[in-house]
Amino acid sequence: MTRSKRAQRGGAGSVSQVREHTATIVVSALATLFAVTLILGTGILSAAIDPQLIEESGTFRIMLLMVSVIFILIALYVGAIVTANTFATVIAGRTRTIALFRLVGATSRYVRTRVALEGLVMGVFGAVLGFVIAEAFAAVVTTFGPQWGWLPADRVYPIFDPLALVAVVVVALTTWAAAWAGSRRVAGVSPIAATGAAVELRSDAAHGRTGRSVWALILMVLGAGLLVLGLLLGFVTPLGLFVAFIGGLVSFTGISLGAHLIMPPVLRLTGRLLGRGPTAALAAANAVRYPERSARSTIGLVIGVTLVTLFAVALDSYRSMSLIAFELDPKMGAALDDTLQITTGIFTGLVGFSAVIAAVGLVNTLSLSVLQRTRELGLLRALGFTGAQVRRMVIAESAQMTLAALGLGLVLGIFYGWVAAQTLLGSQVGLTPPSIPWPILLGVAGFGGVLAVTAAAAPARRAIRISPMAALAAD
Template sequence: MRAGLREHAATVVVSALSSLFAVTLILFTGILTASIDPALVESQGTFYLVLMMVALIFILIALYVGAIVTANTFATIIAGRTRTIALLRLVGATSNRVRAGVAGEGLVMGAIGAVIGLVLAEGLCAAAVAWGPSLGWLPEGRDYPLFTPLVIVAVAVVVLTTWAAAWSGSRRVGKVSPIEATGAAVELRPEEARRRSGRTVWAIVLIIIIGVSLLALGILLGLITPLGLFVAFLGGLFSFTGIALGAHLVMPPLLGLAGRLLGSGPVGRLAAANAVRFPDRSSRATIGLVIGVTLVTMFAVALASYENMVLSAFAQDPDMAATFRETLAITTAVFTGLVGFSAVIAAVGMVNTLSLGVLQRTRELGLLRALGFTGDQVRGMVVAESVQMTFAALGFGLLLGVFYGWAAAQSLMGFEVGLVAPAIPWPILAGVVLFGVVLALGAAAVPSRRAVRVSPVTALAFD
């Protein structure tokens, strides 16, 4: 079950990014605290603990996104290894043993990536401490911490999260039968995906029964007390987890709608059909980007709405309003950058899933060439699929982000201003859309070149 580096590149990159992010936040929290008063770090005073709690929130967000991306990556790898797994089952290997082997790959790749991230983070923080005082960023003569036991904990959590995500992503191993040893990559078709009643029921429960109910309750409580934010937060967490779990049902209709933008030509029609023909593959490629777009949009809308609500409450105090606006502008920039890091992790997942999909579709692409498709048409089809997935993810993520952001601000400040419309930070949303367009083109660059190199002979000799 040894896979090529190409299969596991995304897992190493995601775990490295997660480790880099977590360790850097932890160390910079100590550095920032020491720049104010070194005694606060040693005594772990209130300021240090508050900063660490804020850092922990963003670390958990990055780990959440990374876990979904890793699980989807391994689910894609399993689909491509159907023949190998079936052969192992044929010669007597049990599904648990094969699955343990796949999860073990996740553990190893997660450890490699986490160590790389740790080294990069330590180097980044060491450079900041060495050059920061001379550049005027940090006070001179301070003892800045470059290690804390929390760093080891963070690295271990990244490794364990990657292992757990790999185990989750390999759950289809037990459903691979020896007869499938004669085939290639196997993906569930729409009718098969819809028959997974257990997953569908759990998705509905998490989205509607738990998630939406808690969101509504949090918004109503927000009209009385700011503690409604905690209830709304749980509602958002449960509902979005349900969306991720039921992505095979949620994303295909959105992909079909986005597919209408590709035109009526053979390339566009085939690309649109491919996106909905295998809903599991398409949902794995898009749900990570949906998460990234939702997170960035949610924080931007929440902070913009919160700003409007507070400024409305400070309408009679211009000095306080001006001070608040300046402070919130800095906070918005910092939070957007921190959440944007999770969006980058999600983007890595989409690029990798699309690339793996092209690798596993050698026979399909070769047959298209045998039927008369030119290299440019095959390349155009792959690019069109990427554009379709990106547009669907962008549209859905923006809608979810606006709603979740408004719900967060409303549940926090509703008792001061009542029910108000969400504030839309158009520059940030425009940046998100621009990022999505660049991602769509960049994600398809390497896979499209690889697709063109597939010859008709390859398709005919694949089995």
């Protein structure tokens, strides 16, 4: 092989690795931007409020930080799942390279450590990028805020907080841990796999992972039991909320763990909505042929949609139930209604940031999936599929996955949100149906529609750009 060809291959490999880790950098940058902005915003808000009020209420800043920490942890949780799924997809695409490493004597731990190190490097890069953007944003707000009337002019506003550096470190370490978790499939790559390109577990093999499936079922059943117990306790005491919270956490962990069992039936259901043409049928089959790949693509968005819907439904249901409880005091009920409407908007916006992070994961996983299916797409072109048909197939796959994630996330979010409000106020108002904030849910659905088109745009263009012969010859 000539030096120029080696250089071309090396350059192509570098470009491919950058494309693989784009989502990791973006996710870590978004998580850091969110965390640092909340931390700095807490300091700026504390400085903007009357100092006497702050002095009289010594817990004000602590309470703000506690609320910020909750939303930061939510963003980190979603970001970690997205990163782990991204690296699992990367490992599937590097099967041949990893197998060659194993063939020449490299241990699975060595290869996995190298992959996790990539995650740490990308996490640090993204975290620093997010920190710089957040600091610049804080500097702009504190510089021009007093001039534009947003902030009092006679105060000194901080643009740095040591906790911001802690956030940078936490995001980088979380990315590293997620990369390590996502690379667990390295141990299953044998040297014989060097004859293939990208290896995904087929439906029968994925369902054969009995250990994971059993644990998922156990967690879902246990979580459902705790949710029911929390609802029953809620008719006696608001402390039932804590039991229901644990039940929701356990059951949703089971759903995440068993996504390879749950998502295929949901995808089949949404696949029927795409029509019966050859392109739609092939897209529907592709989405369920490899449950692990489909689960990785969709579970992050399911979590994001569930969180947004949960907070919106919980707060709206709490508002409705509180109005029932304050029927004898309309003035207090009106004041509470105004406060909760503002709170619902703020909390939904904060949690919505996690949905954006999840959306990045869906876009990237679909892009990597198309990138790793070059031969498959080339074969379709060789069999007579036109470029337009291949493009429609990729768009249909994206629409199917997005619709499935939206549907499941909305159902789970409405249920969990209602349980939260019911257990908190059930002892005062009895059994009450959930109050659904339709404008927010319609906004989530609209976001999903835009996401489906966005997620498919770049992969669809790439799918039709390569000639059939070049695709069939790809490694």
